[in-house]
Amino acid sequence: MPTPRPAARARSPGAGPDRKGRAPRADMEKQMPSATPDSVRSDLPDARGHYGRFGGRFSPEALIAALDQVAQEWDKAKADPAFRAELDALLRDYTGRPSLLTEAARFAEHCGGARVLLKREDLNHTGSHKINNVLGQALLTKRMGKTRVIAETGAGQHGVATATACALMGLDCVIYMGEEDTRRQALNVARMRLLGAEVVPVSVGSRTLKDAINEAFRDWVANVETTHYLFGTVAGPHPFPALVRDLHYVIGEEARAQVLDLTGRLPDAVAACVGGGSNAMGIFAAFVGDPGVALYGFEAGGEGVQTARHAAAITGGAPGVFHGARTYVLQDEHGQTLPSHSISAGLDYPAVGPEHAWLADTGRVSYRAVTDAEAMEAFRLLSRTEGIIPAIESAHALAGVRRIGEQLGPDGVIVVNLSGRGDKDVDTAATYFGLVDGEGEEQA
Amino acid sequence: MNERTNGGTGAAPGGADEQGATSRTALQAALARAEADGRAALIGYLPAGFPDPESSIKVIEAMVEGGCDVIEVGLPYSDPTMDGPTIQRAADTALSAGTTPADVLRVVQATAATGAAALVMTYWNPVERYGPARFCADLAAAGGSGVITPDLIPEEAEEWFAATDAAGLDRIFLVAPSSSDERLRLTARASRGFVYAASLMGVTGTRAQVAGTAEKLVARTRSAIPGGGPAVCVGLGISNRSQAAEVAAYADGVIAGAGFCQRVLDAPDLETGISAVRSFAEELALGVRDGRS
């Protein structure tokens, strides 16, 4: 396999890191008042789920009552100390939070020498950030008096996390998964079944994640009395983008305190991969009000955004309405959804959460595409330099960190959300790097 | 809710259109004719381009010959979350045949030429992409009466109100058994032509029985606007004469879709499919007449 250099130098106009911003937070804010004022508003979304021109509810009327119920119940639960306490206890005793912030010194040597701090969501139970959202929504399901949970999954991470929470809480669980993905991720199908979930292969449309979501919506409308749709990312109709963001906020909240603790200051940059955008929203949300912290979202560039084979909705898509929200979507001239591609199943989605669309438009967050090849190179690099095998999704953020680090140089501090571990990706990596059948890996 | 949209409820059908006070859309005329006949209107759905653009026109002509008063011309979409397997397959077939919005408008034109009222049924993104105002202007020019938008709720429809008003088109929103009284009022007020009452909580497709929820929903929708709102037509799951009769007893219109698609899908060739479609329309046309006798 070729090992290309990072293709482009990311430098965000207006939101870039300030090399001199070494001071503690109060000083930094004085030096860098440049962030778009709108971007630090904490009152988004509005009452109808809008983030500027994005978000909202483009859903069948039949689901509006259920969406209202979820929104209202979440508002109540958020303010309920008993709910908070129950969720916090689960996050601590079941998930293993707080997750670590690990300095990656050897990896950093390949990132222009900037300090690289890994937010270790890979260490959570079930192996990714997904569990944060799932436990919260499973508790919410019980609060609403519902007994059945449905969810979509692409790679299987959200499905496994959902099946896990349902096992823990005694909820019936049905997971929709594109037929194509059930084949690619057969082991995760077995995991979900072991956990007692029913896995339904979806054989319509493109047979991938977007079709699994379509099928879950169809199930939901028919069974909404008993069933909660445990949506897996910050996309979909209101209130899902806000609900899922809120449940992942813990990532950023911890990371912000940890980086202050470790370095005595805020980071210059925070980076995350963006599929639907939940791990990114979770970490960004805690830093979005810090104008001196540059935020970077890395989308799946597949074989390159100039080709037809990528999943970079912001970088390579156009505004539209998809899965219940106005946001950036990969679509053709007639508004038909285009198939997405990424080596990482968890990023293989033709749209993105509406808050990201808003953050992109305001310029507060810089979104860039990372190709399959760049991500795989970073995947191997982290494995070899740190002994940590990341999820291929997370490897997109790591590849982005290499670019940011080269701009920042040795004074820079970068926090990157390591959203998941790479156990599920060993097959893909073995094929990619030619590690099977005793073939040696080609040298980097 | 935007007050100006209230004009849609029984007032000038053309909305902002100067001539609105005197002109009725073909849809409104068809509903009025059925009402005058003492029966419910029969409304048939078919995706444009199913099984291909030319053939879909022939299928629609057979639906009209068989007795459909109104045709919903579907704009096939890649992600039809409100549709069950039959209509999904039909829409997929239409997309594979390369059907575009321009084809949809051509099918609308051919539909209007049969004398039936032509509506477009479409998910929102293709309209947004086309441009709502341009879509409405082109649809009106093709002889269309209005648009049904299953994933657009009135709260998100500000631009849509303006576009449909400017073109003098009816706009049909949906209500469901789960809709609150408040939402029924909002939706009925926003609708013009008729309100589409989803008979049950679920996706499109034929069912063995009409859901018991339908009659109550129609009554609730009617009483949501004291003094009378738009007509209320019922769809989802209606697939034979007796079901059509049952619904016709309380609704202004009976909507059938999957049954037509299924007959085309099941037929060994187009001719056989078309004659099955014609007989199915005839059967339902008897049903909408049985209903009030």
Ligand SMILES: Cc1ncc(COP(=O)(O)O)c(C=O)c1O
């Ligand atoms: C480890 C990991 N990271 C990231 C993602 C992408 O999701 P999101 O963009 O919502 O964080 C997934 C999805 O499966 C995942 O498993």
